[in-house]
Amino acid sequence: MHFDLVDLRLLVRVAEANSLTRGAELVHMAVPTASTRVKNIEDSIGTKLFYRTSQGVTLTPPGQAFVHHARLVLAQLEHLSGDLQEYAKGIKGHLRVFANTTALGEFLPPVLRTYLLTHPDVNIDLRERLSHDIVRAVSEGQTDIGIVAGTVRTENLEVIPYRRDRLVLVVPSGHAMAGLASVDFADTLALDHIGLHEASAIHAFLRQICHGLHRSLRLRIQVGNFEAACRMIEATVGVGVLPESAARRHAQTMAIRIVPLRDEWSDRAMHICVRSLQALPAFARDLVALLVEDAKAAPAD
Numbered sequence: 264m265h266f267d268l269v270d271l272r273l274l275v276r277v278a279e280a281n282s283l284t285r286g287a288e289l290v291h292m293a294v295p296t297a298s299t300r301v302k303n304i305e306d307s308i309g310t311k312l313f314y315r316t317s318q319g320v321t322l323t324p325p326g327q328a329f330v331h332h333a334r335l336v337l338a339q340l341e342h343l344s345g346d347l348q349e350y351a352k353g354i355k356g357h358l359r360v361f362a363n364t365t366a367l368g369e370f371l372p373p374v375l376r377t378y379l380l381t382h383p384d385v386n387i388d389l390r391e392r393l394s395h396d397i398v399r400a401v402s403e404g405q406t407d408i409g410i411v412a413g414t415v416r417t418e419n420l421e422v423i424p425y426r427r428d429r430l431v432l433v434v435p436s437g438h439a440m441a442g443l444a445s446v447d448f449a450d451t452l453a454l455d456h457i458g459l460h461e462a463s464a465i466h467a468f469l470r471q472i473c474h475g476l477h478r479s480l481r482l483r484i485q486v487g488n489f490e491a492a493c494r495m496i497e498a499t500v501g502v503g504v505l506p507e508s509a510a511r512r513h514a515q516t517m518a519i520r521i522v523p524l525r526d527e528w529s530d531r532a533m534h535i536c537v538r539s540l541q542a543l544p545a546f547a548r549d550l551v552a553l554l555v556e557d558a559k560a561a562p563a564d
Contacts, residue, residue, distance in 0.1 A: 268337070268340070270300055271333040272290050272333075272337065273286060273297055273301070274301070278322050278330045280319075281320055282320065308329075311323050311326070312325060312326035331403055334405060335403070335404045337404065338405075356544060357388065358385055358387045358388070358407055358547050358550065359387075359388045359390075359407045360390070361396075361397040361409045362390075363392070363397070363411060363428070363464045364459065364468075365428045365506040365509075366410040367389065369489075369508045371410075374550075374553055374557045377553065378550050391464050392409075392464055393467050394464075397410070397536070398415050401537060402420060404538070407543060408535060408537055408550065408551060409536045409537070412531040412532070412533045414531075417534070421538065421540050423534060423536075423537075423555060424558075425534050425535050425554065425558050426561065427530065427531070428531045428533045429507040430505065430506060430507070430524060430528075430529040430530075430531075431522060431529070432521070433496050433502065433520070434502045434520050435518065436518040436519060438520065440502070442520075445522065445524065446524060446525065447526060448476075448504070449478065452473070454501065456482055456501050456503055457496055457500060458480065458482045458486075459485060459486065460487055465504075465506075466485070484501070490513060493505070493519055496519050535555070537551065
């Protein structure tokens with residue numbers, strides 16, 4: 264069997280788009296040419312890689328295996344380019360980082376500022392995702408470094424302890440729940456909530472929790488960040504579930520109160536995960552080291 268890099272990139276793009284036409288466009292290839300390449304690959308391995316329907320294409324089990332390995336190969340080539348960038352003037356390193364809402368909003372900004380100042384030739388693609396999506400992305404080579412929270416299966420990854428992510432209920436001063444020692448999340452679902460935007464990982468996580476309780480989240484308003492959420496809570500628009508670090512910071516200047524949640528899922532260990540630390544480019548390992556150093560220097564909870 265022989266596969267070139269064009270084949271690998273084409274198959275990955277077609278799989279991601281669930282469309283041969285769109286996949287071909289993404290690699291700047293004519294559709295008939297792309298179709299011929301896919302057919303030649305299938306003929307050479309003796310099995311179909313895609314199920315073809317009127318709605319598009321989806322991967323067969325062999326196709327899933329092919330695309331998984333194709334992503335790994337392409338990721339390793341990108342890492343090779345990254346390692347060599349120090350020897351090729353003008354070529355920049357590119358680092359992909361996926362993180363959950365709390366890490367992205369609370370912990371990463373000062374670390375990334377320091378990192379980018381000391382690595383002027385490296386660009387970072389930073390995205391917010393749910394923890395289980397981050398694990399999959401790291402496993403499949405879609406991202407270099409992931410920061411996850413809670414109980415997620417990471418058996419095939421190298422995992423480094425990072426921080427703790429405690430979610431708490433935030434209420435206005437004077438609210439009926441403001442003086443409680445703790446509360447169950449389920450007991451807050453009769454109240455209007457302030458939520459983050461639909462694309463945020465914390466919003467999706469709370470929706471999953473509600474689904475497990477067979478309840479719904481009464482969203483009064485959705486905002487773009489933790490500060491806006493605290494301001495809406497202070498204005499008595501509703502209550503909200505936020506990271507304790509953000510809530511405590513804004514409680515210093517706003518009339519809000521923090522109530523611990525009794526739910527086990529509210530106190531979550533955070534981890535950095537990579538496929539292999541040694542396989543990462545040197546500039547990526549520098550960021551992991553900086554994250555670990557920053558977490559160690561943080562005040563204890």
